Amino acid sequence: MGNTASQALSVMPVERKDGTYALRLCLHQGLLDRDMLQRVQEVMDAFQLNDLRATTGQRLNLEGVPADRLDAVIEMLGTRVAKCPPSISVCSGGAQCKLGQQETRAMANRLLVVLQCHAPYPFKVKSGISGCAEGCGLSFIRDLGLVGGAQGWMVLYGGSARHRAAPGLALAKGLGADEALELVARGLEFYKEHGGKKERLGIMVSRLGSDAVLAALA
Template sequence: MNNIVAEKITVAPVERKDGTYALRLCLKHGQLTAGMMKTVLDTMAEFGLTSLRATTGQRMNLEGISRENLDGVIAALGASVEKAPLTTSVCSGAGICKYGMQESYGMADKLLEVVKANGPYPFKVKSGVSGCKMGCGLSFIRDIGMVGGPKGWEVHFGSSARKDAGLGVMLGSKLTEEEALGVAAKALTFYKENGRNRERTSGMLRRLGTEAVLEAVK
């Protein structure tokens, strides 16, 4: 790795119950470049860190950092932010995966912009984009999810992977990219206007019923 140039990484500190810290690497689409990996490995070696853990949100957590070493580890990696930026879970899509029906990375960027533009919301909104119905972008268990098919996109809303886990409602199928993003925007606006404080989309969907959401996105 001597020819690889180290790249700085933005991280978000997370305090653990035992008094140690994790640093959440703020990654785009879960991707680490060789330069970023060099920075992480060099930092782990310098501070004697042993655990780098993948998260369900397609980020990486550098674990087991003592309070006294926290500032030094952050400086070695790059810079810190109070909270990791919002992301979208995404699979590799048609551009890479042999099963992919639609290109997923571009859609993930556009869906994330829709999520940001229509907030703030009563509670957190998680999103996912999958290039086919295998759902590797976790689209079927997100607040808003896009699933690619041979004739366009499906839009799913109000799903949950929490204690009351369950599928939400499909708002449309065989949609163009523009149509799918438009439906997502309408559903998120409905959630913004009708969700209760700290109520996820799944809770609102159970409370108001699927017909209310389907009517809102017509």
């Protein structure tokens, strides 16, 4: 049953209030290829599952899996069970979108490597990459944001879409890809050093103050 697509994909069970599970398909940059789409359809038919729901993090939740069918559903999907990689929202970017000023997909791949190299962190780190200042990749309100411009990348730090929603602090603009990722890496190390346990990056920035963070990183 296994194929390359299903073996590359991981799933993460998420328990729901009613005792069922959502199986989170940890898609890479929101992509579900034809083989995997077909496999998911077959599983949904076989187990009479009706809902496949998109998440804000560009993943898919296969909802309503009964607890006693979870293992069988995973086996038929042929996927690994693992925690999803760090969440990166990525827009179409300069390779596809007419407004795009920087290419985003390859940059997202590079950012994922940086995030995984420097882990673990005090709490989850969500990122967004957008090919222009329209910000379709949610860059302004993610813990880490990259926004493409004509001169290069802007790096945003500590954005939040939660109850004290605010855009991230702009650490720099007009950076090349390498420079932007080096700054992100320094920002991640700073978070590891100064962030409290389960303190999101934006809360840390508020606590320390923008001036102190800019003085350390910008």
